Amino acid sequence: MWKVLLVEDESFVRRTLRQLIRWEEMGFTIAGEAGDGREALAMMKSDPPDLVIADIIMPAMDGIELLKRSREEGLESAFVMLTCMNEFEYARQALEFGASGYLLKLSMNVKSLGEALAKVDRELTRTMQIRSQADSQKFQRLYRHYWRSIYGGEAGGTEEAGELAAEESLPYASIWIASFLHGSARFTLDDFRQLGLACAGSRTVMHTYAHLGQTTVFVWNPASAEFRQTAKGEGLPWPAAFSEVVAANRAKEAWREVLRALDGSWYGGRAGSGSAFAGDRSREDEPYPEVGWKTEREWIQSFERRNIDEFRERLRDGWADMERRRLPMAIVKETAVRLDRILARIAGCAGQAEEELGASVTHSELGERLLERARQYALRWSSGVQPVTGHPEIDKALAFIHRHSHEDVTLKGIASLVAMDEAYFSGLFKKKTGVTLIHYVQQVRVGHAKKLLDETSLPVAEVGERVGFPNTNYFIKIFKRWTERTPNEYRLLEGAEGEPT
Structure with a gap:
């Protein structure tokens, strides 16, 4: 949802703009109004809007001067100018200074305003995408570092720690995190934006981090007030979990809690969604349980003996123990992928693509898929086909x-x-x-x-x-x-x- 500032010295024109169109349906919300350019510039410095709709002719400071001064101040808000029939020269100047377009006051209607907003929406989305992509590699290193740290892996050596120190100097005040257990379904940032879950500004950056059928969306904001969650997520097509808007330096803690919440859907087999920060934060530094090598070795030995019945029983017992101990979904999936590769090697078969295992959205579904693969490997092993x-x-x-x-x-x-x-x-x-x-x-x-x-x-x-x-x-x-x-x-x-x- 893009924030809009209306700048017009005539109050009835501002009122007409408010009532002319359903702003939220277009992806915009009116965040404020100003009666002249000077007042508007102060408001923009305090809380930068994504779009300014400004009259050209105003007292104190006109729309052209407001556009020029905002650019000099480093403000990147998009501009749409309001003009009368005899002010085309001013409109041309506004376009030269970077305005997205202009609207004729006397002939302005739902169609013309809607077309102007659609154009601005495309421009703002593109700007956010470019900003998000600019430092994508640096952020992906940071997310991998978080992931290894959360799940007890090696967090990296001194060199990596030095590179990741930039985390503390990221120009963002807050972050909101959402994780989706979408399985085999396609999931991108465009899909996330279409869900309408969040109100982000043009200065926001968004990234995703995917792991075996689960994708996390990170929404970084330059100010705490820049972002707000606009929906609770009811009726989503997949299980999901959300954080609160937290300080940027709590990103790892927030992600950990989101992943814990998503584990609840993994074991409960729920198709709904829920808030992540209802969990017990006292467990924050508590290490995650793991699947012991002794247990895995027992599964492997049963398969090596070609005793598929024993393998099935041992795996099901192990799967039930994982659920009882609430092992993290990520660890369970990585265990399944690793075991699948080992079984394929033992049987002298080509391992199947791991995407099928990663596409599982419940603990029981993954266990049954792994058992079916083991059965297929055993048959091929015995038949030589x-x-x-x-x-x-x-x-x-x-x-x-x-x-x-x-x-x-x-x-x-x-x-x-x-x-x-x-x-x-x-x-x-x-x-x-x-x-x-x-x-x-x-x-x-x-x-x-x-x-x-x-x-x-x-x-x-x-x-x-x-x-x-x-x-x-x-x-x-x-x-x-x-x-x-x-x-x-x-x-x-x-x-x-x-x-x-």
Whole structure:
């Protein structure tokens, strides 16, 4: 909602402007009125409006002088001038000084005023976008720093701390934060603005920070009064949480509370929204609980033994424990993505794109998706059937890889096979399978090697050569990368686990 200052020495003209149009429906609100340019300039210095609608001919200080003086003072408010039929020369001067347009008093109507406001709205939005993009990289570093700090990761070394010291000198007095759990739905700043949740000024800057189906919007303001939340968020299409308008130096604390509030929707399966700062701030420095490696290792071992029933029960028990302890949604999703990659490696399959897991909007939904992926990996592992992506060229490439994995498989050769540009094919392959071509080939070869190690007594060197690794040392290195064991360790451990006790 853009703030408007009406500057006109005739009160009935100001009254006509107020009543002529539904300002809020156009995205504007009248924040003040002035009877001449001198009064208006003082008001602009005190509380800069986004738009000034000013008469050209006024006592004390006319509209042209007001426009010139405001620019000299560094005020960036947009201007629309009011003029009479015989004042076109003044209107031309106003346009030269940067006015967005002018309106004829005698013929002004709903259409002409609406068109002028629509033009100003586009200009102000564009100005805010440019300002937001100008320091976007610096802010993204700051958001990553906050994120790692909130979730107990490494906050960065001395060098990064020095770079982020700029946070304390940011030219913003306050911040408002909103997080949306939108899943697979597209979400951008344009989508946020269309929700009509906030009244921000042209001096406001906005950014987003996205993580696995959840996006946070940061609204930085040069003054505490620059921003106000205009709606409580009822009826939103996704779960959401909002902060209060707080001092800029409380940004991390505010974000932490917003994310805590959103966790409530994650576990409760609610589709509504709520305010974030109703939580208990006494827990501010309390570390978040984590999923222990011992628990993850038990899941992995069950899958390695191909005991999918045991894996299912253990995962469901672990999922229930996460809900009981209220682990943060972000940690749960990162755990699911990491576990999915490990299971795919064990099964010798291409990992699926993580976006599907990230698109989950409830804890139970993510657990069921992960179980279904594990079931698919187990089936492919036992059947030796290569995955199908639904993309003809990628499926053709996968079939070729599975038939010829023991040969020299290269990106150039596969791209030529499916008649695609190498760079384009490489990106498409990773999008459809979740891994690069070389990693996929390695996984297939390691899968075949595991089978030979399980079922034969062939020397490690010969196993490597048969599956496509003529260099033994390289085979051992790649095998350990994907299984966390050397071929000999794998054979010994698998053999020991298979013997009766």
